[in-house]
Amino acid sequence: MSKICLFTIERQITGSKVAPVSLELERFKSGKLDEAEISLHLTDSQENEISALLYDHREEFASDKEPLGEIIGHEVDIILNIERPYPTLLRGPAYPASPKSREALEIHVKELLDIGVIRKVVHNEEVEITTPVIVAWHNGKFRMVGDFRALNTYTVPDRYSIPKIQIYLTQISHAVYIATMDGLKGFHQNVVTPRAR
Missing domain, CATH: 3.10.10 (HIV Type 1 Reverse Transcriptase; Chain A, domain 1)
Incomplete structure (x- = not known):
């Protein structure tokens, strides 16, 4: 999976429902997450929650510019x-x-x-x-x-x-x-x- 540079979004979770996702998150899901295998057994709400969590940590993924991370503290x-x-x-x-x-x-x-x-x-x-x-x-x-x-x-x-x-x-x-x-x-x-x- 490749690292992508996107603008930060704010996520609002009300109870177990996730607020409507932003355009940037939708691009993330249809682009980089398209390569991921997310279970088909999840509800739309659960899939949105997981996608938003991955989006929040998108800087942790590799890219052509920074293809390799490093283990910090070891x-x-x-x-x-x-x-x-x-x-x-x-x-x-x-x-x-x-x-x-x-x-x-x-x-x-x-x-x-x-x-x-x-x-x-x-x-x-x-x-x-x-x-x-x-x-x-x-x-x-x-x-x-x-x-x-x-x-x-x-x-x-x-x-x-x-x-x-x-x-x-x-x-x-x-x-x-x-x-x-x-x-x-x-x-x-x-x-x-x-x-x-």
């Missing part, structure tokens, strides 16, 4: 358990790829460069760690997958508890609405500390 710090100079194992060569996979990889790398997730290495820049990638295909679509096995060997593991799904299911068991949203390139929205880049 930085990933990758700590290695070895000192420089790093072993040659951490500078792995590129894996061989078919012409089709190579073309897909080039498209994906260009996209990541364009949105600022990765940067080009300048001439004569020393690169201490490289991660070979492969292209994984599924149903005609591809994604780039990094092989972090060597890096993980020399990385201090995270120490945090993994939440149990049952806790979350219990918390939402009485929910009136349940929404799922897919973060665009969610993995790349994790901010990495400057020293870990």
Whole structure:
């Protein structure tokens, strides 16, 4: 879904009924929300309420201008358990790829460069760690997958508890609405500390 710039509207909710929606909200619904799958089992009032809520938070959605968000208040710090100079194992060569996979990889790398997730290495820049990638295909679509096995060997593991799904299911068991949203390139929205880049 793309981010759009619209004027702020005021929403009035009387009881469970939503006041007539503005022209800007209608454009939002027929434009950007047209890509969303909103349940057909909702009443018009419920659908208007959800649409207005999404409209109120429209700045959170991606756009061509700002295609990627970032997780606020959390930085990933990758700590290695070895000192420089790093072993040659951490500078792995590129894996061989078919012409089709190579073309897909080039498209994906260009996209990541364009949105600022990765940067080009300048001439004569020393690169201490490289991660070979492969292209994984599924149903005609591809994604780039990094092989972090060597890096993980020399990385201090995270120490945090993994939440149990049952806790979350219990918390939402009485929910009136349940929404799922897919973060665009969610993995790349994790901010990495400057020293870990």
